[in-house]
Amino acid sequence: MEAMIHPLKPNGFIKREIQTDARPSRAEVEHAVRTLIRWTGDNPDREGLLETPKRVAKAYEDLFGGYAQDAAEVLRKTFDETEGYDEPIVMRGIRFESHCEHHMAPIIGRVWISYVPTERVVGISKLARVVEIFAKRLQIQERLTSQIANTIEEVLQPKGVAVAIKAQHLCVGMRGVRKHETDLITTRMLGCYRDDPDMRREFMGMVE
Numbered sequence: 001m002e003a004m005i006h007p008l009k010p011n012g013f014i015k016r017e018i019q020t021d022a023r024p025s026r027a028e029v030e031h032a033v034r035t036l037i038r039w040t041g042d043n044p045d046r047e048g049l050l051e052t053p054k055r056v057a058k059a060y061e062d063l064f065g066g067y068a069q070d071a072a073e074v075l076r077k078t079f080d081e082t083e084g085y086d087e088p089i090v091m092r093g094i095r096f097e098s099h100c101e102h103h104m105a106p107i108i109g110r111v112w113i114s115y116v117p118t119e120r121v122v123g124i125s126k127l128a129r130v131v132e133i134f135a136k137r138l139q140i141q142e143r144l145t146s147q148i149a150n151t152i153e154e155v156l157q158p159k160g161v162a163v164a165i166k167a168q169h170l171c172v173g174m175r176g177v178r179k180h181e182t183d184l185i186t187t188r189m190l191g192c193y194r195d196d197p198d199m200r201r202e203f204m205g206m207v208e
Contacts, residue, residue, distance in 0.1 A: 066136030109167020160191030
């Protein structure tokens with residue numbers, strides 16, 4: 001709900017509904033970028049900035065393209081010709097770029113994923129794709145970690161899943177406390193990785 005002035009009401013205000021589910025048009029997005037440029041103190045009509053609103057709108061379609069994709073669907077194609085393989089599968093150092101939901105500042109880091117299959121495995125590129133889909137949304141690192149692990153567990157139903165993320169948050173380095181070269185580590189352990197300290201320790205030993 002948003003308050004707006006109304007001259008016929010005693011207190012000067014009425015309440016009106018805001019449609020939050022309607023996606024803005026490209027023209028609205030470009031207008032918003034022009035407003036931000038003016039707010040910074042620059043002139044959106046100068047030559048170097050004339051095409052900036054269009055470029056920003058196009059860039060945002062890519063940077064936040066994860067909202068239009070289903071990470072679970074990516075994992076549904078699996079393979080069972082594994083000759084009984086039942087040891088941990090580990091994919092290390094998957095690079096990602098995301099944006100924090102508090103300041104929309106970049107988050108840059110890497111993801112380590114491990115799972116212990118039951119009967120079926122998934123193509124390794126699909127694990128990287130799951131990371132990319134969730135990263136291309138407004139995020140906090142804790143939620144990103146859980147979303148990746150929970151989706152793998154839900155779709156593949158392995159004996160265990162482990163996810164670790166190490167990332168730098170530019171909202172910490174570029175503004176506020178301005179602490180450069182710091183990183184945040186988050187983990188999510190499910191199944192045998194939660195129950196077995198040795199497996200958990202072995203996985204964390206692979207996180208560089």
